[in-house]
Amino acid sequence: MHPYIRIFGRLIGTYGLCMMIGVMLAAFLSIRRGKKLGVAQEDILIVAASAVGLALICGSLLYIFVTYPFSTLIAMIKSGDFASFRGGIVFYGGLIGGILGAILGSRIAKVRLSDIVPAVVPFVPLGHAIGRVGCVMAGCCHGMEYDGIFALHYPQSMLGLNPEQGYFPVQLLESLMNLVICGALLFLAKRFRRNIDMLFAYLSMYALTRFILEYFRGDEARGIYLCFSLSQWISIGLMIVGVLGICLPKCKKNVTE
């Protein structure tokens, strides 16, 4: 739609702008919530910065491994010719990298990750929701062809999409679902038995959402393995991790009693 906008006469990419607005808003709200919960601002900054840093690295690495066959990568490295190399980011790579970065950040700050989770995790889907608006603006990923209600048209897109063709607003729907997840996590915050359960709940809710929404995406470059896309396979894994993370300690406690 609008891959670029002009601010003070300079062309600014809307994708990057939306992503950074999302990250900054999530960080601001996390720090504010952290104050109420007794978590130091500096600890949240250290954990958030580590998480964002590793999220970008892992998201980029996953994109490379999904897009380029291993033999092509080896050939590029041996020849030193990277002219055809293009970068990108996959959200799930970013999510997994973000969790690893948060663990690293908690070690640097010398705090328990479970103390940071209630302040930060509810706003991760909020930041993600704003970032997905950037995807719509840039037209870098899109839904399947669709001409019903709320269909999106891309008069300008980075993929050179047909401006006459309508597409399913899957990214806007994902934004909306992320806002619902944010609200649900804040509403249920006091009901979690352990702080870390909030992280497992977020993983389960987002993984289920993403698994379903994958059927409405139209960008085939993502790769299909057996009958599911890579993101759907990762969603299945994260749903299992999320559910086991919440239920296993409960089962162990019941068995002990």
Added chain:
Amino acid sequence: MAAASLVLGLVSLVLGIWVPYIGLPVGIVGIILAAVAKKKGMKGPATAGLVLSIIGTVLCGILYLACVACAAAGAAASSSLF
């Protein structure tokens, strides 16, 4: 540590204009060092380093992510022709 964060913040601000994919990790490390310095009670330079690092990181993030989106979309567009 506070001085290091100040330097890294300045570097990420300057690098952000020309090489955002280097300025971005520099800014992130600057934020971490500034926050650790603030935790240890170093206020003035740590706060300045934190502010510069955040501005540098945001600037580099906008420029780097815009480039990445363009490149990824370009690759997808060219691969979908075949």
